[in-house]
Amino acid sequence: MIFWTSLLIVHGLLAVALLGAITHQAVALWWPARVQSASFVARFRAVPGISYVWAIIVLYVVTFIMGAWIYTQYRYTSRLALEQLRFFKTVGAFEIKEHVATIGLILLPAYWAFWRRPLSADYADARKQITLFLAILVWANFLIGHIVNNARGFGS
Amino acid sequence: MMATSKATILAVTFTVSCAVLYAVCTELNLPLVTYHPVIGEIDFLWKPERRGPAMYWYGWMLTSLIGATIIASMATLIPENWLQRIITFAAAAAVAYLIVYSLALFVYEKATVELEWLKWRWLSAAVAFVLAAVVSLLMPIAWNERVWPGWTWAVPAGALAVLGYYLVPYFTR
Numbered sequence: 001m002i003f004w005t006s007l008l009i010v011h012g013l014l015a016v017a018l019l020g021a022i023t024h025q026a027v028a029l030w031w032p033a034r035v036q037s038a039s040f041v042a043r044f045r046a047v048p049g050i051s052y053v054w055a056i057i058v059l060y061v062v063t064f065i066m067g068a069w070i071y072t073q074y075r076y077t078s079r080l081a082l083e084q085l086r087f088f089k090t091v092g093a094f095e096i097k098e099h100v101a102t103i104g105l106i107l108l109p110a111y112w113a114f115w116r117r118p119l120s121a122d123y124a125d126a127r128k129q130i131t132l133f134l135a136i137l138v139w140a141n142f143l144i145g146h147i148v149n150n151a152r153g154f155g156s
Numbered sequence: 157m158m159a160t161s162k163a164t165i166l167a168v169t170f171t172v173s174c175a176v177l178y179a180v181c182t183e184l185n186l187p188l189v190t191y192h193p194v195i196g197e198i199d200f201l202w203k204p205e206r207r208g209p210a211m212y213w214y215g216w217m218l219t220s221l222i223g224a225t226i227i228a229s230m231a232t233l234i235p236e237n238w239l240q241r242i243i244t245f246a247a248a249a250a251v252a253y254l255i256v257y258s259l260a261l262f263v264y265e266k267a268t269v270e271l272e273w274l275k276w277r278w279l280s281a282a283v284a285f286v287l288a289a290v291v292s293l294l295m296p297i298a299w300n301e302r303v304w305p306g307w308t309w310a311v312p313a314g315a316l317a318v319l320g321y322y323l324v325p326y327f328t329r
Binding site for chain 2 (some may be wrong): 031068071072073075076079080084088089090092093095096098099100102103106107109110111112113114116123125130131133
């Protein structure tokens with residue numbers, strides 16, 4: 001049990017790092033800082049999005065692999081308990097998480113292609129769209145993960 | 157405006173086709189492998205559960221991964237304007253089928269006489285096919301010159317909507 005709990009915590013920490021990176025990139029892309037300012041928000045918006053690309057891809061893949069590994073344990077322990085307790089909404093939420101995670105993974109090749117150096121002006125809109133979509137998926141999965149974990153998570 | 161590079165075509169087509177194939181594999185239950193987590197064994201293709209639940213998710217991903225890799229590789233061999241036409245046609249057909257079949261079921265529910273044929277899926281599919289062909293033919297030539305990058309979010313978003321729809325029973329029990 002300690003092993004799986006440790007894995008879940010590492011998975012969660014990686015997800016936090018991914019969430020930070022993709023949010024940073026999406027905000028810098030959709031709401032770029034026009035003037036230099038020392039404020040936290042302006043600095044948050046002023047980061048060069050391209051420097052986050054490989055970090056996001058690697059973090060996504062590693063977080064996904066860890067999640068897929070933990071899923072095996074969830075499937076025959078937590079999920080069975082949730083079904084017996086008739087927590088169908090929680091089980092359904094996890095099913096959504098499973099699909100959202102896969103669709104996010106599927107996006108990565110296109111995400112990489114649009115962010116390839118040198119950045120093509122032809123894909124400026126595509127970069128914004130796919131980054132925002134990926135950010136929405138990562139946020140959705142992060143929140144769903146929390147909800148599911150609250151139902152049958154650490155120490156249960 | 158330059159033609160899209162082969163690497164971008166490969167990546168875009170992979171993303172688009174993999175999202176569609178994943179939705180299809182999930183709904184039709186077409187896993188390449190079945191994993192049995194309790195006993196730690198893997199079976200080829202779909203197999204029923206043995207001593208504990210069976211997991212098909214890994215299998216659905218593998219099926220769609222292989223299918224999308226083949227489709228994406230083939231996509232690099234055809235002219236870009238044809239690829240754009242094919243994706244437009246497929247997307248239009250999917251949306252048209254959704255609308256036509258929903259309308260057919262709505263009319264079937266409201267009709268005062270028995271109209272069994274409205275429930276025939278192949279009929280809705282045929283109508284959707286014709287509508288998609290018309291839409292593809294009427295599309296301005298300029299729109300078909302290059303692959304639209306927006307497919308990479310529009311198609312996965314559509315696939316996710318379909319996958320989400322099939323999970324509704326979890327939230328209405």
